[in-house]
Amino acid sequence: MVRTMNIDDYDEVSRLWHKIKGFSIRSIDDSREGVERFLQRNPETSVVAVEDSKIVGAILCGHDGRRGCMYHVCVDPEYRMRGIGKSMVVFAMNALKKEHISKVSLIAFTQNDVGNTFWRCIGWTKREDLNYYDFVLNTENIERFND
Numbered sequence: 369m370v371r372t373m374n375i376d377d378y379d380e381v382s383r384l385w386h387k388i389k390g391f392s393i394r395s396i397d398d399s400r401e402g403v404e405r406f407l408q409r410n411p412e413t414s415v416v417a418v419e420d421s422k423i424v425g426a427i428l429c430g431h432d433g434r435r436g437c438m439y440h441v442c443v444d445p446e447y448r449m450r451g452i453g454k455s456m457v458v459f460a461m462n463a464l465k466k467e468h469i470s471k472v473s474l475i476a477f478t479q480n481d482v483g484n485t486f487w488r489c490i491g492w493t494k495r496e497d498l499n500y501y502d503f504v505l506n507t508e509n510i511e512r513f514n515d
């Protein structure tokens with residue numbers, strides 16, 4: 369079952385994030401408070417997948433009024449290859465359409481072979497015509513990768 373994420377899902381979603389090898393987690397943005405802020409701003413677009421009475425997949429999804437963006441798209445390794453990821457993406461994209469968003473993007477690490485293969489297989493296009501830049505405004509927002 370795929371449904372809209374709410375802050376009560378945080379503990380299970382956080383456990384899932386920590387279970388995924390190579391997953392990047394930020395100390396402030398991905399804290400309960402950070403996720404709650406994100407969900408308050410985007411109450412209908414983030415999703416979780418539930419099987420066997422537990423959360424096995426999640427997507428933080430939001431928009432700025434013009435373009436949607438997906439973050440932390442993941443499925444528990446034990447539940448992959450069952451269509452859960454695609455179902456969550458479709459759910460999130462339909463939620464964005466309801467909010468009149470016409471385009472959605474995401475960032476996948478270049479060495480995330482599983483993720484990059486997934487996005488190609490479900491019809492997403494890898495952009496070769498732009499460079500991605502960022503600037504850190506808060507150096508206390510520490511990034512950590514799961515081993």
